[in-house]
Amino acid sequence: MRAGRALALVLMLAPWAGPLAALDLPQGARLLAERESALDSYALPVGPYNGETVPGLEVEGRILRRTYRIEGGSATTLQILAPLRARLREEGWEILMECEARDCGGFDFRFGTEIVPAPDMQVDIGDFRFLSAIRGDDVTSILVSGGRSAAWVQVIEGFGNGEKRPAVVPPPAPVVSAVATAEAPGDGLGAMLRDHGHAVLGDLAFETGAVRLGAGPFASLEALAGFLAEAPQARIAVVGHTDSVGSLEDNIALSRARARAVRDRLIEAHGADPARIEAEGMGYLAPVASNLTPEGREANRRVEAVLLSD
Secondary structure: OOOEEEEEEEEEOOOOOOOOOOOOOOOOEEEEEEEEEEEEEEEEEOOOOOOOOOOEEEEEEEEEEEEEEEEOOOOOHHHHHHHHHHHHHHOOOEEEEEEEHHHHOHHHHHOOOOOOOOOOOOOOOOOEEEEEEEEOOEEEEEEEEOOOOEEEEEEEEEOOEEEEEEEEEOOOOOOOEEOOOOOOOOHHHHHHHHHHOEEEEOOOOEOOOOOOEOOOOOHHHHHHHHHHHHOOOOEEEEEEEOOOOOOHHHHHHHHHHHHHHHHHHHHHHHOOOHHHEEEEEOOOOOOOOOOOOHHHHHHHOEEEEEEEEO
16 A cells, blocks of 8 residues: 555454354355464455545454355446445444445556455456455455456455554555576575566567567576476466556457466476466555556566465
8 A cells, every 4th residue: 555644453363253254245256265374464455545545444353264166247346236235234334435436546546456466356447346344353355356257256254353543554565577597596486476476577578569479588488497497386477467558358358468478488498397486466466556658568578476375
């Protein structure tokens, strides 16, 4: 979250008794990720982006993060969120805020809010809904994002007894761009994967609008192959991204094809194990800069390595 002042809610959390343990999600919903932290922090949004920051309550304590994918893409974000909202109200929760895409602040809200990294969560900047709620010292947030072939749900929960104190919410971590050198294969990139969960393969070259990867050699792929050789239990996803020029469907297809080209190069040229490398495309759903400028569009056209397990 951008630098700015927010209230802090410090929670000494009790064992789980979460109201959303069994979510009222549409048939076919699949749990993608679940991470429980005994002591962690979460900046709970309580208002839309105000031009400088996303107002929030900083939560410290025991936090549960979960994401789901709902196949089909036929349900609207409101159809998915409405039964969850109703359940919260039935159980005595106070809705702190609820907003839709542009009303939330669009790009600025999405990147001023904690999102579980891809491939476990995807957010369409133009089609999402967010809700946060509180009951006593318990807090929860729900983010629902639409999509052409699937919808995505993120639920973050925290429970317990605590006290409130003023706090400064730190700015978000910068986007990590990594190009490891041949002199230290895998060291820098591997550290970035373990520290940040992902790294941009910044030296890759594709022709404009094409999926063919240049001849190389590319230091980032040498480094990534070195990391996989040194960490035989590690699994990664190669994830392609585009700018916002063109349709979402075309951009997802292009980004996925580029990710597969990178995966193929890792396997064919560097001897990487194909069973440990996935390839996926996000299209323009996860920008790291504004698509309104040439510089921003260039930054958004990228391929990242995402650490799935180590």
